[in-house]
Amino acid sequence: MQDEPTPVELLTAVAAFLRDDIAPQLTGASAFKLRVGINALDLVVRQLTLAQASDAAEHERLSALLAQDGSLLDLNRKLAEAIASGTVDLATPGLAEHLWQTTMDKLAVDQPNYASYRREMEREKSS
Amino acid sequence: MSESFEAGLARCVTSWCDGATGIAGASRLSGGASQETWSFDIVHPDGNIGAILRRAPAGYGAAPERAAGLDAEAVLMQRAHAAGIPSPPVLHVLQPAEELGTGFIMGRIAGETIPRKILRDGIFAAVRPKLARQLGGVLCKIHRLDPAGLPQLRRMNPATEIAELTRDYQGMDWPRPVFDLALRWLRDNDPGPSPDVTLVHGDFRHGNLIIGADGVRAVLDWELAHFGDPMEDLGWICVNSWRFGAIDKPVGGFGTREDLFAGYEAEGGRVDAARVMYWEVMGTLRWGMMCCGMMQRFRTGDRSMERAMIGRRASETEIDLLRLLAPRGITRAGGR
Numbered sequence: 001m002q003d004e005p006t007p008v009e010l011l012t013a014v015a016a017f018l019r020d021d022i023a024p025q026l027t028g029a030s031a032f033k034l035r036v037g038i039n040a041l042d043l044v045v046r047q048l049t050l051a052q053a054s055d056a057a058e059h060e061r062l063s064a065l066l067a068q069d070g071s072l073l074d075l076n077r078k079l080a081e082a083i084a085s086g087t088v089d090l091a092t093p094g095l096a097e098h099l100w101q102t103t104m105d106k107l108a109v110d111q112p113n114y115a116s117y118r119r120e121m122e123r124e125k126s127s
Numbered sequence: 128m129s130e131s132f133e134a135g136l137a138r139c140v141t142s143w144c145d146g147a148t149g150i151a152g153a154s155r156l157s158g159g160a161s162q163e164t165w166s167f168d169i170v171h172p173d174g175n176i177g178a179i180l181r182r183a184p185a186g187y188g189a190a191p192e193r194a195a196g197l198d199a200e201a202v203l204m205q206r207a208h209a210a211g212i213p214s215p216p217v218l219h220v221l222q223p224a225e226e227l228g229t230g231f232i233m234g235r236i237a238g239e240t241i242p243r244k245i246l247r248d249g250i251f252a253a254v255r256p257k258l259a260r261q262l263g264g265v266l267c268k269i270h271r272l273d274p275a276g277l278p279q280l281r282r283m284n285p286a287t288e289i290a291e292l293t294r295d296y297q298g299m300d301w302p303r304p305v306f307d308l309a310l311r312w313l314r315d316n317d318p319g320p321s322p323d324v325t326l327v328h329g330d331f332r333h334g335n336l337i338i339g340a341d342g343v344r345a346v347l348d349w350e351l352a353h354f355g356d357p358m359e360d361l362g363w364i365c366v367n368s369w370r371f372g373a374i375d376k377p378v379g380g381f382g383t384r385e386d387l388f389a390g391y392e393a394e395g396g397r398v399d400a401a402r403v404m405y406w407e408v409m410g411t412l413r414w415g416m417m418c419c420g421m422m423q424r425f426r427t428g429d430r431s432m433e434r435a436m437i438g439r440r441a442s443e444t445e446i447d448l449l450r451l452l453a454p455r456g457i458t459r460a461g462g463r
Contacts, residue, residue, distance in 0.1 A: 043439060111440060
């Protein structure tokens with residue numbers, strides 16, 4: 001067992017230092033690059049926080065949809081092939097819901113400020 | 128940068144620009160290893176001339192498959208300028224003897240290309256509502272350029288585009304079921320080759336348009352120009368990735384499709400709205416694949432943090448593809 005603080009706590013502390021103390025000292029290309037770097041750290045924190053649960057749920061949905069088991073990567077490959085070949089399509093019960101949920105879970109990590117994602121979150125809250 | 132490059136550029140400029148005595152303030156703007164953009168001033172007794180150099184350094188001659196090539200870009204910009212399309216004047220095409228690589232030098236046009244500034248800054252407030260219509264007119268003029276005077280370019284239609292995207296996607300070897308859904312939809316809904324085949328700019332969007340308080344001042348970056356369906360350009364500028372948050376204004380986050388189409392038709396063009404929508408789906412997937420391509424370049428040795436992070440933006444196009452192809456909150460008759 002690894003000790004505390006957790007990776008999330010460490011990364012959050014580093015990102016806060018870069019954002020609050022270093023970023024104001026930089027201008028131009030370095031400031032831009034630092035902002036990209038801080039965004040990357042924030043993304044990693046979100047992934048560490050969220051991905052375990054969303055991956056497990058995705059795995060469960062895929063197993064049900066494809067009626068088989070396998071690794072998450074393998075099941076995604078099989079779903080991709082099934083969509084490409086037309087054996088599964090938007091008329092297949094559960095496919096649209098699965099793709100939506102999986103995509104929403106990706107955006108929650110990659111880009112939670114993306115306007116399309118925010119719009120779809122509002123839709124979920126209001127329905 | 129290196130003194131020899133600046134000295135070479137100065138020698139080049141003084142050889143064709145009457146009265147020029149040298150160059151000043153050369154600074155690299157952007158670009159990867161294979162292509163560079165430099166801004167500099169031509170020093171002239173009548174007043175300095177702002178200039179831009181676009182070049183591929185020697186040894187980087189092999190253009191990516193899609194690229195028209197810098198020589199072709201120079202010709203396209205000259206033709207565009209001559210036809211009254213907002214475009215910087217091409218001042219000089221690099222010659223092999225100048226040892227600066229391939230490329231060209233053009234006039235520097237003042238204005239803004241940064242989307243967030245164009246969408247939010249006060250100085251553009253008055254022109255924003257007019258931009259979509261203006262750009263429709265510009266696109267129509269581009270599509271009317273006489274092919275006889277244009278360089279050799281690739282000829283594309285939906286089927287060739289789908290084939291390339293499919294091959295690129297398979298090359299990534301990373302499953303993205305939403306991309307499969309989009310590719311399948313594009314195949315099933317292929318409208319066939321366009322009845323009109325014209326010059327297509329290929330990358331007509333924020334970043335490649337210089338905007339001033341008076342409107343569009345220049346169309347840049349003809350790297351992806353080809354012959355094909357003119358509706359492709361109208362679809363590409365409507366791709367959600369270029370709306371920068373203003374998702375209810377499909378044209379670049381500043382305008383409506385109706386205004387874009389009206390501008391196009393006012394110049395005598397004919398719009399096929401269904402084809403435009405088809406190309407918007409294709410364009411959304413294409414940008415997604417380009418994001419994945421950034422990730423690939425990062426993996427294969429580029430190591431740039433920016434490229435890595437753009438790779439993580441492919442999921443943005445996945446949600447946009449779902450919003451286009453499987454919108455929620457709409458009862459689909461017959462389950463489709």
